[in-house]
Amino acid sequence: MTITDITGYTPNTSYSKLVAYFSMEFAIDQSLKIYSGGLGFLSGSHLRSAYELKQNLIGIGMLWKYGYYDQVRDKTNNMEPIFIQKDYSFLEDTGIVFSVPVHNGLVKVKAFLLRPETFGSAPLFLLGTDLEENDYVSRSITHRLYDPNETTRIAQSIILGIGGGLLLEQLNITPDIYHMNEGHAVPLNFYLYSKFKNLDEIKKRMVFTTHTPELAGNEEHDFALLKEMSFFYHLQEHEVKFILGLDGDKFNYTLAALKFSGKANGVSKLHGEVARKMWGGYSNICEIISITNAQNRNYWKDSAFDELIKANDEEGADVRKKEMKSLLFKEVANQTGKIFREDLITIVWARRFAAYKRADLIMYHWERFLQFLRETDMPVQIIWAGKPYPEDVDANKMFNQIIDKTRSFANCAVLTGYELGLSALLKKGADVWLNNPKMYREASGTSGMTAVMNGAVNLSLPDGWVPEFAVDGENCFIIQPAADELSQAERDAQENSNLMDILEDDVLPIYYQNPAKWFSMIQKGIEGVLPKFESSRMAIEYYEKMYNSI
Numbered sequence: 001m002t003i004t005d006i007t008g009y010t011p012n013t014s015y016s017k018l019v020a021y022f023s024m025e026f027a028i029d030q031s032l033k034i035y036s037g038g039l040g041f042l043s044g045s046h047l048r049s050a051y052e053l054k055q056n057l058i059g060i061g062m063l064w065k066y067g068y069y070d071q072v073r074d075k076t077n078n079m080e081p082i083f084i085q086k087d088y089s090f091l092e093d094t095g096i097v098f099s100v101p102v103h104n105g106l107v108k109v110k111a112f113l114l115r116p117e118t119f120g121s122a123p124l125f126l127l128g129t130d131l132e133e134n135d136y137v138s139r140s141i142t143h144r145l146y147d148p149n150e151t152t153r154i155a156q157s158i159i160l161g162i163g164g165g166l167l168l169e170q171l172n173i174t175p176d177i178y179h180m181n182e183g184h185a186v187p188l189n190f191y192l193y194s195k196f197k198n199l200d201e202i203k204k205r206m207v208f209t210t211h212t213p214e215l216a217g218n219e220e221h222d223f224a225l226l227k228e229m230s231f232f233y234h235l236q237e238h239e240v241k242f243i244l245g246l247d248g249d250k251f252n253y254t255l256a257a258l259k260f261s262g263k264a265n266g267v268s269k270l271h272g273e274v275a276r277k278m279w280g281g282y283s284n285i286c287e288i289i290s291i292t293n294a295q296n297r298n299y300w301k302d303s304a305f306d307e308l309i310k311a312n313d314e315e316g317a318d319v320r321k322k323e324m325k326s327l328l329f330k331e332v333a334n335q336t337g338k339i340f341r342e343d344l345i346t347i348v349w350a351r352r353f354a355a356y357k358r359a360d361l362i363m364y365h366w367e368r369f370l371q372f373l374r375e376t377d378m379p380v381q382i383i384w385a386g387k388p389y390p391e392d393v394d395a396n397k398m399f400n401q402i403i404d405k406t407r408s409f410a411n412c413a414v415l416t417g418y419e420l421g422l423s424a425l426l427k428k429g430a431d432v433w434l435n436n437p438k439m440y441r442e443a444s445g446t447s448g449m450t451a452v453m454n455g456a457v458n459l460s461l462p463d464g465w466v467p468e469f470a471v472d473g474e475n476c477f478i479i480q481p482a483a484d485e486l487s488q489a490e491r492d493a494q495e496n497s498n499l500m501d502i503l504e505d506d507v508l509p510i511y512y513q514n515p516a517k518w519f520s521m522i523q524k525g526i527e528g529v530l531p532k533f534e535s536s537r538m539a540i541e542y543y544e545k546m547y548n549s550i
Helices: 003-007 036-052 136-142 149-171 189-197 199-204 223-228 239-242 253-261 270-277 303-308 314-336 364-375 394-407 420-429 447-453 490-511 517-530 537-546
Strands: 020-023 057-062 071-075 081-082 092-102 105-114 124-128 179-180 206-207 220-222 250-252 265-267 289-291 345-350 380-385 412-415 433-437 459-462 476-478
Touching: 020 036, 020 149, 020 517, 036 179, 036 537, 057 149, 081 394, 105 136, 105 149, 124 149, 136 149, 149 189, 149 223, 149 380, 149 420, 179 189, 179 270, 189 199, 189 253, 206 253, 206 420, 220 223, 220 345, 223 239, 223 250, 223 476, 239 253, 250 253, 250 270, 253 270, 253 447, 265 270, 265 490, 303 314, 314 420, 314 517, 345 420, 345 490, 364 380, 364 394, 364 490, 380 420, 394 412, 420 447, 447 459, 459 490, 459 517, 459 537, 476 490
Parallel strands: 020 057, 020 179, 057 124, 179 206, 206 265, 265 289, 345 380, 345 433, 380 412, 433 459, 459 476
Antiparallel strands: 071 081, 092 105, 105 124, 220 250
16 A cells, blocks of 8 residues: 555655654644654654655654643743643544553554645654543553653653554555654564564664764663563563663663664764764664754745845845734733833744753843843843743743743743744744753754744854854854863853853844844845755755665
């Protein structure tokens, strides 16, 4: 059976290999809340560009009953997570129900289809376990994306990997290539081993994208627990260790994926280098190349602004930018009761909210930050947004501390509900897109790409994708990183100082005193992002460098 038979989607004949793309999250549309952040934004853009190119690719994901979470405010106006059931009439119940072994029992799984024409994406199959045939524990497997319970998280990977493999069997589809977007789907390989009985046969068909540039961030669990959970399908622990050349008590998802795959990639040139250093000392891992992440222009662009930039219409672009800012500022007023002005420079920090991304770096030196906010000759407005992991106590505390610290400032706002819709508003309304993670911790980062497409200028440390794009002072502003040998506290202090210097000495004077230069930076930013960081380039590269070369 073919994709066309099942979905009506007819691939272009130039993409002959059929690819099954496995990801724990996909950000396809604001209405389909099955994603948390950058991993989902990336996979969503990949499926959108695959659809535009008519690539021979289908997505395999999970149908999360409560999504990631809904980010709302409590009675003090601080952020809190709540979990609300999601219902999607636009998903097609395929009628396919099958069983997946989990924890020495059988869990019923139902497959749903997001048809390509619904949102303009390659076909996407979503797996759900919230069925009457299952007990509550089994039903809860697909309740929450990245459930905090260890065994539930393990079961989620089993459903995605083994369940995805079994679904393809039910559909009578035999992919030429299986693509794991992150290591969550690694149980797929144990299902395939039951079919091929040979590691080399799997390597001919498996590719892997890693997104995590630090060892501690790569998921691992005790072998004994994984065996008890049926993670290895029909294999015993000693067989897994023998096949993959592993030892010890812990099974690392990323290391196993690198041993099962014929080829892997990091998600920027810098991350590829970091990944090769991280994993290069292990035996029998596959080659790790770099394919830099990208985002779908057609989804993210403002069409009117895009046309004005093409026409080199500085005045028209400025008018449209103010209109986009006005739309964002309506949401600022709605959430915070603060009125922002379209003629003032607006700095935005917005992305997945994690400690290493340092949302509060700009206020590290508090007195200098206060003076910056009180600037009258070149006034500023600052907006923060992002979703911390619900159980990340420190990140949630930081989020609410920023709310508390800036509550009394009319030119500072913290927004909740950071999903595709708010992300688009922020990118279209930002003048400056601020990115200041701890160096070497950002594998790629893509928010700055889509901000640039909408006339924002990046202000960033040279991490992730940025070194491939940046011409400091021409298409962006680069924050000079502190020396690697300094302590983290010293680096935070130095990089805060470097950030504030650039804002005060370069960013604000250019914006307010040299609008022609600012417009030139916007133009050069867009020229630097398109087409190099547009996801059709990325989708084509995956075929050329991964799918067709193993």
